Amino acid sequence: MDRKIAVLTSGGDAPGLNAAIRAVVRAAYHYEYKVLGVKRGYKGLIEKDFCYLNPRDVGLIINRGGTILLTSREPRFKEYEYRKKAIENLKEEGVEALFVIGGNGSFQAANLLVKEFNFPVIGIPKTIDNDTYGTDYTIGFDTAVNNAVDAIDKIRDTTMSHERVFVVEVMGRDSGFIALEAGIASGADVILIPEYPFPMHVIVDTVIKSRERGKRFSIIVVAEGVASAKDVAQVLEEKLKPYDFGGVRYSVLGYIQRGGSPTAYDRNMASRFGVFAVEEYKKGNKNFMVAYEKGEVVSKPLDVSFGKIKKPDLKEFELGNILSL
Ligand code: F6P
Numbered sequence: 001m002d003r004k005i006a007v008l009t010s011g012g013d014a015p016g017l018n019a020a021i022r023a024v025v026r027a028a029y030h031y032e033y034k035v036l037g038v039k040r041g042y043k044g045l046i047e048k049d050f051c052y053l054n055p056r057d058v059g060l061i062i063n064r065g066g067t068i069l070l071t072s073r074e075p076r077f078k079e080y081e082y083r084k085k086a087i088e089n090l091k092e093e094g095v096e097a098l099f100v101i102g103g104n105g106s107f108q109a110a111n112l113l114v115k116e117f118n119f120p121v122i123g124i125p126k127t128i129d130n131d132t133y134g135t136d137y138t139i140g141f142d143t144a145v146n147n148a149v150d151a152i153d154k155i156r157d158t159t160m161s162h163e164r165v166f167v168v169e170v171m172g173r174d175s176g177f178i179a180l181e182a183g184i185a186s187g188a189d190v191i192l193i194p195e196y197p198f199p200m201h202v203i204v205d206t207v208i209k210s211r212e213r214g215k216r217f218s219i220i221v222v223a224e225g226v227a228s229a230k231d232v233a234q235v236l237e238e239k240l241k242p243y244d245f246g247g248v249r250y251s252v253l254g255y256i257q258r259g260g261s262p263t264a265y266d267r268n269m270a271s272r273f274g275v276f277a278v279e280e281y282k283k284g285n286k287n288f289m290v291a292y293e294k295g296e297v298v299s300k301p302l303d304v305s306f307g308k309i310k311k312p313d314l315k316e317f318e319l320g321n322i323l324s325l
Helices: 017-030 042-047 079-090 104-117 141-162 177-185 200-212 229-239 264-283 314-323
Strands: 002-011 033-038 049-054 097-102 121-125 165-170 188-193 218-223 248-252 289-291 297-301
Touching: 002 017, 002 042, 017 033, 017 049, 017 264, 049 165, 079 104, 097 104, 097 188, 097 248, 097 264, 104 121, 121 264, 141 165, 141 177, 141 248, 141 264, 165 177, 177 188, 177 218, 177 229, 177 314, 188 200, 188 314, 200 218, 200 229, 218 229, 229 248, 264 289
Parallel strands: 002 033, 002 097, 097 121, 121 289, 165 218, 165 248, 188 218
Antiparallel strands: 033 049, 289 297
């Protein structure tokens, strides 16, 4: 086994990263490559923080959240001299290709290694936000949605018992995928996402009308990219003062969405993505991103997602509205 590849995780962690690392390592060994693990993403590339991973080293991790390789957002990688150092370090170890399990930002950094040093790079998409253009799915999304639904189910008990209006803020820096899917699955009355904005008076009207139709409590799910739950709750409190609605409360779900054991779906998608990445590379494909499209795992040019915005399907958004009656 003379050939070597390297793997790293970069950017925010997402449930399923370990399953992806495991898949890359085991597929690599299956096809007779050694695997160098890089610690803390691009930081480890610069600092030569490496560890060899064999199939046994990635045992007992498929069910674990976070990443055994650790992760970071490394500002030094924006500078050419550090990228050059990173490539020197990889070459010194005899590594022939770098597998980056990351999001859009990590792929942009990886693409510079291709452009400047002609170093082969393969991207495996992860982010709980599911907002990477070019792929229908990113590792971690399903677990984040399930974590949010689990929390909203609990919040519903209090909301229902006190007949309140409750605003729940979920993650999604610039996107509403988590809010939309978690909102539909938890029967939210209003789902606020940046891609299809609602004016505040529509939200107030929706709550009032739902009470008129006999609903005794309301749940509003808001993506962090739209507004904070606190701000939405404050406005609602003010506007709903004339009504006897049991009060308005809010919760920010935050990082509990990003942690915990990955769902079976995330474990399996991460496993498929990892094995596919290695198999494609073995066939001679390089500088590509693994993508999920219409139910199939495919490869796309690494830069396919750059500068593009992935939006949830309008039909899915309408579905949420129809069901909130
Ligand atoms: O992109 C994933 C995400 O969890 C976003 O939803 C969130 O805004 C962001 O990362 C927070 O990242 P961090 O606190 O790790 O910088």
